[in-house]
Amino acid sequence: MTGSDVRERIGSLVDGETYRHGNPFALWRWMRANEPVAWHEPGVFPGFWSLTGYDEVKEVLRDASTFSSSSGILLRPLAQGDDPGSNRTLALSDPPRHNVLRGAIAGWFAPRNLRRLSQTLDTTAESTVRKAVAAGRTEFVTDVAATLPLDVVCTFLDIPDADRPSLVEWSSEAFCAGTAEERTLAHLQILDYFGDLVEQRRARPGDDLVSVLAGVRHEGELLPLEEVVLNCDNLLVGGTENVRLAMSGGMLALLEHPDQWELLRGDFEGTVDTAIEELLRWTSSATHIMRRATRDVVLGGQRIRSGDLVACWLTSANFDPRHFRDPDVLDIRRTPNRHLALGAGPHYCIGTQLAKMEIRAVLREFCAQVGEVALDGAPERLDSIVVNGLRTLPLRLTPREPAARA
Numbered sequence: 001m002t003g004s005d006v007r008e009r010i011g012s013l014v015d016g017e018t019y020r021h022g023n024p025f026a027l028w029r030w031m032r033a034n035e036p037v038a039w040h041e042p043g044v045f046p047g048f049w050s051l052t053g054y055d056e057v058k059e060v061l062r063d064a065s066t067f068s069s070s071s072g073i074l075l076r077p078l079a080q081g082d083d084p085g086s087n088r089t090l091a092l093s094d095p096p097r098h099n100v101l102r103g104a105i106a107g108w109f110a111p112r113n114l115r116r117l118s119q120t121l122d123t124t125a126e127s128t129v130r131k132a133v134a135a136g137r138t139e140f141v142t143d144v145a146a147t148l149p150l151d152v153v154c155t156f157l158d159i160p161d162a163d164r165p166s167l168v169e170w171s172s173e174a175f176c177a178g179t180a181e182e183r184t185l186a187h188l189q190i191l192d193y194f195g196d197l198v199e200q201r202r203a204r205p206g207d208d209l210v211s212v213l214a215g216v217r218h219e220g221e222l223l224p225l226e227e228v229v230l231n232c233d234n235l236l237v238g239g240t241e242n243v244r245l246a247m248s249g250g251m252l253a254l255l256e257h258p259d260q261w262e263l264l265r266g267d268f269e270g271t272v273d274t275a276i277e278e279l280l281r282w283t284s285s286a287t288h289i290m291r292r293a294t295r296d297v298v299l300g301g302q303r304i305r306s307g308d309l310v311a312c313w314l315t316s317a318n319f320d321p322r323h324f325r326d327p328d329v330l331d332i333r334r335t336p337n338r339h340l341a342l343g344a345g346p347h348y349c350i351g352t353q354l355a356k357m358e359i360r361a362v363l364r365e366f367c368a369q370v371g372e373v374a375l376d377g378a379p380e381r382l383d384s385i386v387v388n389g390l391r392t393l394p395l396r397l398t399p400r401e402p403a404a405r406a
């Protein structure tokens with residue numbers, strides 16, 4: 001390949017079509033082997049380094065003082081300007097501000113608090129899957145994988161029941177609507193909604209995450225309203241989008257590997273924990289996470305200058321053969337499985353345990369209630385460079401015979 005062929009090939013990493021119809025895995029395999037730290041010239045996006053190997057990605061994620069999050073963690077076209085969350089949200093803050101925000105909400109994601117939720121979660125999973133089985137077919141992404149996480153986040157934020165249908169509608173449009181304008185409009189509606197809600201909770205605080213965020217003080221001052229709103233929005237997006245993609249991608253993976261599906265159904269309690277880790281690795285829904293270097297540093301033999309942007313391709317790192325034996329094989333009993341789907345270091349996903357509880361609840365109900373499951377049409381993939389996974393997953397379902405459930 002000539003130098004310009006290589007640059008063109010690497011450039012396709014920032015083209016959404018690569019994820020919808022192309023094969024990013026072939027490209028990542030080539031980059032890991034030939035150019036694990038590769039420079040992208042500025043164009044639609046600012047210039048940045050692409051990291052595709054496990055070791056380099058992990059090194060960056062773990063070192064928050066050399067690799068800052070505060071100017072944004074996702075590649076944005078230059079025309080869009082700075083990320084509005086810069087230096088304001090949990091994910092887009094560096095220590096010590098990051099420690100203050102994370103400390104304020106960490107208790108909500110601790111196992112003790114999550115246990116309070118498990119009964120509601122199991123009941124919702126049971127009824128959601130029951131409805132799908134009774135109908136005989138389901139659009140799994142919207143009917144199951146989007147419903148449960150949204151319900152959980154709404155409970156954390158104490159969204160009144162009457163408002164939930166609107167949030168469900170806006171969220172699904174914000175993620176899945178046909179045009180970018182429709183997605184942006186739906187997102188603005190969510191931000192507006194949170195603006196009103198935060199003002200109400202500041203006036204009358206309750207026992208919920210919005211009230212907690214509304215009461216956070218940094219350097220003696222309450223966070224400005226806009227910052228609280230952006231943090232609520234991040235929780236809604238972070239808490240729903242990735243879980244939806246991991247669940248639906250995980251379901252497709254099991255359908256495409258019937259031996260693994262049978263293994264899970266045959267010994268649910270014995271395999272589910274490792275199965276969830278493997279499905280998280282396999283789906284790696286957060287495609288990349290970005291940082292900005294705060295000093296000159298050498299990474300994978302390349303000199304990264306202070307101020308350079310560095311994109312960590314998590315999906316690629318999770319298929320690095322130097323860390324995963326037979327990475328292209330789905331093995332629900334894989335151990336060890338130190339994937340980076342939930343990040344690493346100080347920004348490691350705060351919703352990890354919650355996400356796993358939700359995936360477990362849906363898998364359990366599928367194993368218990370569903371007999372045959374098959375595709376009911378071709379699934380469609382998203383055309384995003386930020387998250388990868390399914391836009392649709394139409395399924396046909398038959399109930400499991402009562403004798404088989406025992």
Ligand code: HEM
Nearest residue numbers: 090091238239242243246286341342343347349350351355
């Ligand atoms: C399968 C599901 C999920 C995946 C794959 C996922 C992925 C990630 C990743 C890769 C990061 C690290 C970002 C970075 O290093 O800059 C992260 C952080 C975060 N996630 Fe998740 N996430 C999931 C579920 C959730 C859930 C359920 C919630 C909340 C309800 C959540 C809320 C957050 C928040 C607030 C952060 C920022 C943490 C910080 O900066 O300290 N995520 N997530």
